[in-house]
Amino acid sequence: MLALLLAPWWAGAAPRGGNVRPNYVPLGEWARANVFNVHWVERDKTVELQGRNARLQFNVDSRSDARRAQINGVQVWLAFPILYQNGRAYISQIDLSETLGPVLSPPTNPRGINIKTICLDAGHGGNDPGNQVGSNDEKKYTLLLAQEVRPQLLALRFKVVMTRTTDVKISLEDRTAIARKKDADLFVCLHFNSVEQDRNEVKGTEIFCLTPAGATSTNARGEGDTRWVVGNRNDEKNMVLAYQMQKSYEKNLGVEDRGVKRARFQVLREATMPAILIEGGFMSHPTEGRKIFDAAYRKQMAKAVVDGIQAYKRVTKGSNETDSNKKAE
Ligand SMILES: [Zn+2]
Numbered sequence: 136m137l138a139l140l141l142a143p144w145w146a147g148a149a150p151r152g153g154n155v156r157p158n159y160v161p162l163g164e165w166a167r168a169n170v171f172n173v174h175w176v177e178r179d180k181t182v183e184l185q186g187r188n189a190r191l192q193f194n195v196d197s198r199s200d201a202r203r204a205q206i207n208g209v210q211v212w213l214a215f216p217i218l219y220q221n222g223r224a225y226i227s228q229i230d231l232s233e234t235l236g237p238v239l240s241p242p243t244n245p246r247g248i249n250i251k252t253i254c255l256d257a258g259h260g261g262n263d264p265g266n267q268v269g270s271n272d273e274k275k276y277t278l279l280l281a282q283e284v285r286p287q288l289l290a291l292r293f294k295v296v297m298t299r300t301t302d303v304k305i306s307l308e309d310r311t312a313i314a315r316k317k318d319a320d321l322f323v324c325l326h327f328n329s330v331e332q333d334r335n336e337v338k339g340t341e342i343f344c345l346t347p348a349g350a351t352s353t354n355a356r357g358e359g360d361t362r363w364v365v366g367n368r369n370d371e372k373n374m375v376l377a378y379q380m381q382k383s384y385e386k387n388l389g390v391e392d393r394g395v396k397r398a399r400f401q402v403l404r405e406a407t408m409p410a411i412l413i414e415g416g417f418m419s420h421p422t423e424g425r426k427i428f429d430a431a432y433r434k435q436m437a438k439a440v441v442d443g444i445q446a447y448k449r450v451t452k453g454s455n456e457t458d459s460n461k462k463a464e
Contacts, residue, residue, distance in 0.1 A: 157215050157349070159225040162193065182224060189239055193226070195219035202353070203394070206238050209382045210394035214350035233347045237371035238378045246453040252294040253444060254319035256402065257281040258326040261304025266329035268418040274302065276427055277325045280415070283437035284325075291441070311405040321376065321444065322410035324402055327427055329419040338420040339391030340384045343412040344373035345404060346397035353396035364404040372409035375451060380411055380443035387439035390416065390423075409447075413440070 162182070166173045171184035176192065180199075184191040192205040194217070201216035213234055215227035244250075257277040259265035265273025278299065285295045296317040298310045305313075314322045330337045346352045347370050348363035366373070377395045385392050393414075403410050415436060418424045426432040 157227040157229050159215075159218055159227055160231065162217065162224040162226045165226065165231065179219070191235070193217050193224065195224050204234075206235065206378065207382075209378060209385065210392045211238070211378065211381075212353045212394050212396050214347060214397060229347055229350055233350075233370050234374060237374040241375045241450040242371045243453040244451050248453060250293075250320045250444070250448040250451070252296060252317060252319045252321075253288055254296040254298065254314035254317065254322045254408075255281040255284055256298040256310050256314070256322065256324040258324060260299050260302055263304050266327060266418055268329055268424060271418060271424070271428055273327050273329070273418065276327055276418070276433075278302070279430075280325050280433055280436060280440075283433050284440045287437050287441045288444070291445070293444075307401040308405060310402055311407070311410075315407050319408055321447070322402070322406045322408050323440065323444070324400075324410070324412040325440075326412060326414050328414045328417045330417060331419075334417075334419045335421060338417045338423040339393040340381065340388075340416055341393035341396050341414045342377045342381045342384070343396050343398040343400065343403065343414065344377035345370065345406075345410070346399050350397065352398045354398065358399065364399075366404045366406050366410060369406075369409045372451065373403075373411065376409050376443075376447045377411045379446040379450065380413060380440070383443035383446060384413075384415070384439045387442060388435060 163173055166184045169186065171186040171191070173182060173184055175181070176183045180194065180196045182193050182195055184193075190207055194201055194203040197216060197219070201219065202213040204211050204213050211234060213227070213230045215230060218225040257274070257280070259272075259274035259277060261274075263274065265277070267273070281297060282300075285297065288295050296314065296319050298313050299305050310324075311322065328341075345364075345366040346361070348367050349361055351358055351361065374395070381392065381395050384390055398412070400412055403412060416423045416427050418427055
């Protein structure tokens, strides 16, 4: 039955190279099985699932991108759009297991295994300036932010590894190799965005984690290879880290929430530990740019990064806590 429902949608939108037809399940049935109440926020547009520990919202209107979802108020882009046909909404199995599942019920580390060493990867450097807005190079501000995050983490007894501490170019493969060699538990890449058009409007933070095998990346216009890569072995933890970081940015800085997104950036593909790439705001936006270039605001941004890491550590901690205490934090 579902296969029939899928046919028209896939006719025009099958991802290139992947040949993947995700399994879809009725959202209402999943909601009932997981004790969520379902109601419309706006009929035929936004459906809300209210549970004991979590509130989920899904946009079912394909005209405004039915991959937009919210988990407890944090925007998360689904790997596949919600299908809405004949009054029924369907969600992909891959999003249940790789997007919602890890956030609602985070995977825990074996007891005694702790998050200790954080690798901070200041984007760009040397002859690669990254985005440029006036005389401001992205590479300068990613390093300044990393240098602000580092002491805050050290003060909390984390160990910190930096992929660079000066204005030098480091290859993408070397960045993940450094993290691996130093036994980093998490890999956090720091970047800033920029746009050419709509500079006065486009702002906010987006956090990227690796696209699951077989799915298409959020911003991809057709993607060649969607096969499993080494980074996919941390799919669940990647998602938890990205979600907690986005939530922390919103909570600490009140920034516009552009959401948790998926990408196959080389650093995310090759990281052997849970990894995210933070696009921490738009240098091109008049007010957000000024903040990014400001030392005092940088301290606050650093705190948001540190809080995100601590939240991740807390929800994945293997201990005597029951699952229900940690669910959907
Ligand atoms: Zn960058």
